[in-house]
Amino acid sequence: MAQRLLACTGCHGKDGRAASDGYYPRIAGKPAGYLFRQLRAFRDGQRPYALMSNLLAPLDDAYLQDIATHFATLDLPHAAPPPPRADAATLRRGQALAQQGDAARHIPACQACHGTALTGVGEDVPGLLGLPVDYLNAQLGAWRTGARRAEAPDCMAQIAQRLQPQDINALAHWLAAQTVPAQPAPEAPGPAPMRCGSMQGPR
Amino acid sequence: MKRLLAALLALLLALAAALWWLNVRGDGDRLAAPVALDSAALVERGAYLARAGNCQDCHTPRGAAPYSGGRGIPTPFGTVYSSNLTPDLRTGIGAWTPAEFRRALHNGRSRDGRLLYPAFPYDSYTRISAGDADALFAFLLGLPAVAQPNRPHALRFPYDTQLALAVWRALYFRPGRFEPQAAQSADWNRGAYLVQGLGHCSACHASRNALGATRDPAALAGGLIPLQNWLAPALAGQPAQEVASLLQRGVSDGAALLGPMAEVVLHSTQHLTPSDLSAMAVHLQSLRQADAPRARGDAPAPAQLKRGAGIYETHCAVCHGDEGQGRERAYVPLAGSRAVQRDPPANLVQVVLGGAFPASTAGNPRPFGMPPFATELSDEDVAAVLSYIRNAWGHRAAAVQPLDVQRWRSSVRP
Numbered sequence: 001m002a003q004r005l006l007a008c009t010g011c012h013g014k015d016g017r018a019a020s021d022g023y024y025p026r027i028a029g030k031p032a033g034y035l036f037r038q039l040r041a042f043r044d045g046q047r048p049y050a051l052m053s054n055l056l057a058p059l060d061d062a063y064l065q066d067i068a069t070h071f072a073t074l075d076l077p078h079a080a081p082p083p084p085r086a087d088a089a090t091l092r093r094g095q096a097l098a099q100q101g102d103a104a105r106h107i108p109a110c111q112a113c114h115g116t117a118l119t120g121v122g123e124d125v126p127g128l129l130g131l132p133v134d135y136l137n138a139q140l141g142a143w144r145t146g147a148r149r150a151e152a153p154d155c156m157a158q159i160a161q162r163l164q165p166q167d168i169n170a171l172a173h174w175l176a177a178q179t180v181p182a183q184p185a186p187e188a189p190g191p192a193p194m195r196c197g198s199m200q201g202p203r
Numbered sequence: 204m205k206r207l208l209a210a211l212l213a214l215l216l217a218l219a220a221a222l223w224w225l226n227v228r229g230d231g232d233r234l235a236a237p238v239a240l241d242s243a244a245l246v247e248r249g250a251y252l253a254r255a256g257n258c259q260d261c262h263t264p265r266g267a268a269p270y271s272g273g274r275g276i277p278t279p280f281g282t283v284y285s286s287n288l289t290p291d292l293r294t295g296i297g298a299w300t301p302a303e304f305r306r307a308l309h310n311g312r313s314r315d316g317r318l319l320y321p322a323f324p325y326d327s328y329t330r331i332s333a334g335d336a337d338a339l340f341a342f343l344l345g346l347p348a349v350a351q352p353n354r355p356h357a358l359r360f361p362y363d364t365q366l367a368l369a370v371w372r373a374l375y376f377r378p379g380r381f382e383p384q385a386a387q388s389a390d391w392n393r394g395a396y397l398v399q400g401l402g403h404c405s406a407c408h409a410s411r412n413a414l415g416a417t418r419d420p421a422a423l424a425g426g427l428i429p430l431q432n433w434l435a436p437a438l439a440g441q442p443a444q445e446v447a448s449l450l451q452r453g454v455s456d457g458a459a460l461l462g463p464m465a466e467v468v469l470h471s472t473q474h475l476t477p478s479d480l481s482a483m484a485v486h487l488q489s490l491r492q493a494d495a496p497r498a499r500g501d502a503p504a505p506a507q508l509k510r511g512a513g514i515y516e517t518h519c520a521v522c523h524g525d526e527g528q529g530r531e532r533a534y535v536p537l538a539g540s541r542a543v544q545r546d547p548p549a550n551l552v553q554v555v556l557g558g559a560f561p562a563s564t565a566g567n568p569r570p571f572g573m574p575p576f577a578t579e580l581s582d583e584d585v586a587a588v589l590s591y592i593r594n595a596w597g598h599r600a601a602a603v604q605p606l607d608v609q610r611w612r613s614s615v616r617p
Contacts, residue, residue, distance in 0.1 A: 003533060006522065007558050007572030010579075044266030051557060051575055053265070058453070058465035058562040063569055 033123030094174025151197030249342025281358030394486030452566035500601030511591025
């Protein structure tokens with residue numbers, strides 16, 4: 001399968017394990033359900049990125065599912081995170097949002113959905129660690145502006161709209177600076193603080 | 204003076220009458236007897252024909268409800284938006300009669316008589332038989348209705364006027380029907396009917412003049428698809444067996460269909476019966492091959508070839524082999540490939556920059572993909588490695604210029 005998918009690893013790194021300083025996210029070990037939804041969203045235009053859309057245009061759902069499963073089952077060690085490029089106050093703000101959220105602004109903690117270790121939950125919720133800071137910044141920004149969307153109710157978009165640009169920057173820097181646990185197995189799904197279209201229903 | 208004015212007026216009236224006649228001729232004989240549209244067999248036949256025509260691809264924006272319309276087709280004159288073909292009474296074609304549907308396919312006119320833009324390829328569809336048109340209509344009427352108003356086209360003046368369209372049609376459109384050739388086999392004629400009619404192959408595989416009309420559509424001599432900048436190659440004279448296999452599986456031992464054609468394989472040709480595919484391939488093989496245009500442009504300079512060889516060694520040889528031999532059933536061979544030496548080399552640039560997968564098909568469900576190099580290789584690098592490939596292993600073709608790469612980098616895909 002890896003021989004078939006060299007088209008992916010050119011950007012996402014050997015075996016889907018991206019270099020920690022690049023933009024492209026690591027896809028190895030992300031949950032299969034999540035990866036499948038992203039592949040389908042790229043192909044069908046809900047997640048706009050011309051390179052991915054054009055590349056995936058001639059592929060059917062069955063193959064996208066196979067691709068998702070292939071990368072999901074890769075269990076590869078994570079490199080140590082790069083040293084943080086943000087000041088201590090920014091990192092503290094990021095940590096607080098990730099671990100406690102901000103009840104006053106109805107922002108749940110990242111941990112509430114993405115797992116106490118932030119390494120993902122079940123088949124549909126991806127881990128947030130081991131990703132480049134630029135990628136995290138761009139994705140949270142895209143959720144906030146509506147450029148990145150998921151099935152309704154789009155809880156991630158609702159949360160991102162409550163975040164200020166400084167919150168996003170703080171989260172991206174803190175998350176990117178965390179060491180990924182040696183055994184980042186996803187947790188089993190528990191009750192989520194919001195209803196999310198991408199966490200249930202037919203794929 | 205008065206007589207001159209009168210003569211001018213008469214001339215104008217005669218021109219207007221001619222223009223009017225050129226646009227409505229052929230309408231009358233299409234308004235035939237009603238047919239029973241609810242027969243399951245007719246609907247099933249219509250579903251097959253809709254696949255053969257790849258109707259869904261243009262009439263469905265990515266990720267939207269099938270046939271709900273609104274996909275933008277980029278043209279040099281602006282963007283044409285496809286229409287809602289679901290049976291919604293208000294926004295779709297639910298209130299149409301079979302005769303009105305036939306007139307749209309055959310004569311390019313909408314229910315209210317408006318002239319349709321030829322991005323909807325009625326210059327091909329005019330050859331669809333009345334029975335097949337009814338089957339298509341029956342199939343569309345059976346789809347779930349979607350209330351989705353048609354999106355107005357975004358065309359520049361004067362192309363956005365009905366008058367311009369009437370003049371274009373008077374110049375370039377003749378309503379017709381498919382005329383089988385008695386001297387040819389039934390297979391050949393079936394193939395010609397599909398290729399020239401529903402398949403509308405000439406929409407891409409023929410070049411277009413300055414006003415967007417196809418040149419000699421039946422010859423399928425190939426052309427660069429405007430704005431998308433993929434070369435739809437000449438289809439004449441290719442071995443029928445390989446063509447049929449390419450259309451069914453998306454790949455053959457020595458080639459792969461990529462880019463816009465991979466989407467055609469995914470949505471359309473892989474679903475056709477082997478006998479229809481073979482008929483199309485037989486027809487295509489019989490077309491007269493134009494004399495191959497000799498290499499346009501200069502041979503590459505030694506310095507460019509040297510640079511190209513280095514890039515090939517670093518990035519390409521691991522899959523395509525030191526001698527361009529590829530790997531059987533995985534990576535296509537480059538040595539001896541027709542596609543590598545074609546002019547203009549647009550497809551090579553597209554594939555190197557954007558990467559590509561062939562279609563996933565029943566015969567090749569998990570195709571091997573080519574990685575994109577857009578972020579890794581500069582225009583000069585891409586030009587050098589392609590110039591090298593086009594002149595290695597006994598190939599002889601013009602150099603690829605960095606300017607070509609830069610131009611094709613900014614292509615549009617609908």
